[in-house]
Amino acid sequence: MDSMSPKKANRELLDPPLRGETESSLLHEALDWFKSIIFAVVVVFLLHHFIFHLSTVKGTSMQPTLEDGEWLFINKIVRITGSVQRGEVVVIQEPTGTDKAHPFLVKRVVAVAGDEISVRSGKLYVNGEEVKETYTDAVIEDGRFEPYTVAKGQIFVMGDNRHRNASYDSRSFGSVPLTDIEGKAQWIVWPLGKWRSL
Incomplete structure (x- = not known):
């Protein structure tokens, strides 16, 4: 049975996450941004339609x-x-x-x-x-x-x-x-x- 040196084990712990995990994280962040933008647009629309607007x-x-x-x-x-x-x-x-x-x-x-x-x-x-x-x-x-x-x-x-x-x-x-x-x-x-x- 091969033994793993402490140096090798430490290096593996510091390795970046797998590619699939990175893409999943980016997708999750993009979805959060998209939901925030949609929410902001809906709020602005409701304010403009029911609460106030500017007129010239x-x-x-x-x-x-x-x-x-x-x-x-x-x-x-x-x-x-x-x-x-x-x-x-x-x-x-x-x-x-x-x-x-x-x-x-x-x-x-x-x-x-x-x-x-x-x-x-x-x-x-x-x-x-x-x-x-x-x-x-x-x-x-x-x-x-x-x-x-x-x-x-x-x-x-x-x-x-x-x-x-x-x-x-x-x-x-x-x-x-x-x-x-x-x-x-x-x-x-x-x-x-x-x-x-x-």
């Missing part, structure tokens, strides 16, 4: 509150709760669904379900009372808007830019179903110098 302002219909090119943080939880208040800025689906270049609009909620809204002498009235709109810089120049009652499950939106023909909003396409709301604009996040809540 296009156009001038929300001046002076919002400027073209600004980035907004959009809270999408409102899609689940359906909780929208007068005065809030929301992102809605373009009502006709035909404007592929601008599939979403940023507008301010000026009336909610059950409210009667009208425009007289350049001023906004909700339920017979004039609304003090500190976020605008002009009277409403588009003329009179006869009393209109917002239906259940809907909102009435307008752009903050009240100059003539400056905003395509509920005065043109009527009230908007709550289901068409993409989210609530809560902060301007870019440019950094304009970071603020809405």
Whole structure:
């Protein structure tokens, strides 16, 4: 019977694992990485779809509150709760669904379900009372808007830019179903110098 020297035994203990074991270990590590990436993608998708996303302002219909090119943080939880208040800025689906270049609009909620809204002498009235709109810089120049009652499950939106023909909003396409709301604009996040809540 051959005897194994201590030096030879020590050398064998220090030998690297067999090739098959190395490949198995690498495969296991690759699978772990793959599962981690899939998990991260799913989390990002869920956050983007149900919680928040960023949106870019296009156009001038929300001046002076919002400027073209600004980035907004959009809270999408409102899609689940359906909780929208007068005065809030929301992102809605373009009502006709035909404007592929601008599939979403940023507008301010000026009336909610059950409210009667009208425009007289350049001023906004909700339920017979004039609304003090500190976020605008002009009277409403588009003329009179006869009393209109917002239906259940809907909102009435307008752009903050009240100059003539400056905003395509509920005065043109009527009230908007709550289901068409993409989210609530809560902060301007870019440019950094304009970071603020809405």
